[in-house]
Amino acid sequence: MTQPLAPQESAVLALIRENPFVGQQEIATALGLARSTVAAHIVQLMNKGYILGRGYVLSSEVRAFCIGGAVLDRKYHARTKIVLETSNPVESTRSLGGVARNVAENLARLGSATGFLSIVGDDDGGQALLKYMREIGIDVSQVVTTNERPTAEYAAILDAEGDLVLGIADMNIFDLFQPDHIERAWPHLAASNWVFADCNLPAEALLALIDRCKNASSHLAIDAVSTHKVMRLPKDLNGIDLLFMNIDEANAILGQTHPHTSEGAKQAALALQKAGAGMAVVSAGAQGMAVAGRKTVEFVSAVRAVPVDMTGAGDAMIAATLHRLLEGDEIFDAARTGALAATLTTECNASVHPDLSAELIEANRHRLTN
Ligand SMILES: Nc1ncnc2c1ncn2[C@@H]1O[C@H](COP(=O)(O)OP(=O)(O)O)[C@@H](O)[C@H]1O
Ligand SMILES: O=c1[nH]cc([C@@H]2O[C@H](COP(=O)(O)O)[C@@H](O)[C@H]2O)c(=O)[nH]1
Structure with missing residues (x-):
């Protein structure tokens, strides 16, 4: 869909x-x-995404642009049953996280040209995170350091x-995100598919983004x-072409009580569309996902996994789905590849599979059963 x-x-663009x-x-x-x-x-040509701005760099690349969390993850794996209110033996790992950052890394690993916008601290963690992303080919030129x-x-x-027992998140830095950050990066966003x-x-930054993309x-x-952060979305979901969430998050924003079944997920997906999502x-979870396309709704089963760590499975699913949409698949096939990427991610300890690639997906495609 090009404006x-x-x-x-057209005449100006031709010149x-x-x-x-x-x-x-x-x-x-x-x-x-x-x-x-x-x-x-x-x-106008910049707003519509035909050119990138000064120097008139043409947007010929197929691109994805991710905006949101860039986070330092710490994971503590209990080796025995967790007992509350006492000390428990764990094995700890550190990695880079943040939903948008994970999605960007997965997209880049799959071969999509990817840009990223977030806010990081002026500290070692922030610098290491940017260095890592730059090295795997992500355009981090728009990231703000504070x-x-x-x-x-x-x-x-x-x-x-x-499985997650408890997650704690210090994400206060993201309160600094302003609609103005979206505005400044707009030529990059407009040039992305x-x-x-x-x-x-x-909420204000999300609203500004949704309005701008309309x-x-x-x-x-x-x-x-x-379930907490989903409430930042406006009630009117018009302008969002594709919305991802789990059943609990859908129930939270819809104020409904869909059960944790395939039928419940389908009804929730349809309700999100009724609220405006394209x-x-x-x-x-392990059952899979309901996909409400433009005309029909289908349940895409999860791919059987031998999981070791569920962190990042949803982010891999999103990235592989978007990657396949960029490659021209329709939503249901794209989501099937998404389910496979999620399964591969549950089978490794990192939040993003370090060996994820289009080739790894193809080598595992036989695991898809529907
Ligand atoms: N145990 C599992 N086995 C296989 N696939 C899984 C498993 N858990 C999650 N997935 C895959 O990851 C996707 C997202 O997982 P889910 O837990 O629903 O998301 P979130 O982490 O956002 O709550 C699922 O639709 C499924 O394809
Ligand atoms: O409020 C937040 N909590 C958690 C995350 C990120 O979510 C990822 C894990 O997601 P999940 O367990 O849903 O796969 C982690 O990388 C973590 O940094 C985030 O961006 N924002």
């Missing part, structure tokens, strides 16, 4: 394509227009099966993150 161009905008460094006055003279008119057309708050941290206590945001963003050619996908994916 249509007016005839004069920029011929010579990406052409000046505004040159365009004005060639087309017999006032320079101010050309400037206005260039703003000395007002430290880089976000998340600690998860997992039981012997790898899919923009993905997580609800680590404050008039752009980029598609917008959003993940709820938690498409909705409602996940139901």
Whole structure:
């Protein structure tokens, strides 16, 4: 879905394509227009995602752009049954996390050109996180570094099966996210085919993003993150092309009580569409996920796993789904690949599978049963 161009905008774009460094006055003279008119057309071309701004860099790449949490994760794996109110022996690991960051890393590992916007602290953790993302080819030029708050941290206590017992999150740094950050990064977002945001963003920033994307050619996908953070979404979900959440998060925002069954997930997905979302994916843990496409709703079964750590499974599912949408799949097939990426992630200790690639997905495709 590309925003249509007016005839004069097309003419300006054609000249920029011929010579990406052409000046505004040159365009004005060639087309017999006032320079101010050309400037206005260039703003429109930027808003619609045809060009990237100064230097008129053309957006020819298929791209995803992720906005939201960049977090330092600590995981504590209990080796025996957890007993409350006393000390428990655990094995601890550290990794990089944050839903949007995880999705960006998975997308880059799968081969999608990916950009990222977040806020990190001016500290060792923040610097290490940016270095790591840069090294795997993610465009982190839009990330904001602040000395007002430290880089976000998340600690998860997992039981012997790898399931989450308790998660604690210091995400106060993300309160600094302003609609203005979206505005400043807008040329990058407008040039992307899919923009993905997580609800680590404050409500005002989410609203600004949803409004901005309504008039752009980029598609917008959003993940709820938690039952608490999903409440940051507006009641009217129009403008969100694809919404991801689990049944508890769907029940929280809808004020409904859908059961943890495939039918419950389907009804929740349909209810999210009724509230305005273009498409909705409602996940139901080891069962799989309901996918409400533009015309029908289907249940996509989970892929049988030998799990060691569930952290990041949902983020891998989102990334692989978006990656396949970028590659031209329709939503149901894309979600099946998403389920496979989620399973591969549950089978490793990290929040993002360190060896994830399009080849690893293909090598495991035989595990898909539907
Ligand atoms: N035990 C599991 N076995 C296989 N796949 C799983 C398992 N748990 C989760 N998944 C996959 O990950 C997806 C997201 O998981 P879910 O737990 O619903 O998300 P979240 O972590 O966001 O609550 C599921 O739809 C499923 O495809
Ligand atoms: O409020 C939040 N909690 C947790 C996360 C991130 O969510 C990921 C784990 O998600 P899940 O357990 O749903 O797969 C972790 O990387 C963690 O940093 C986040 O971004 N925001």
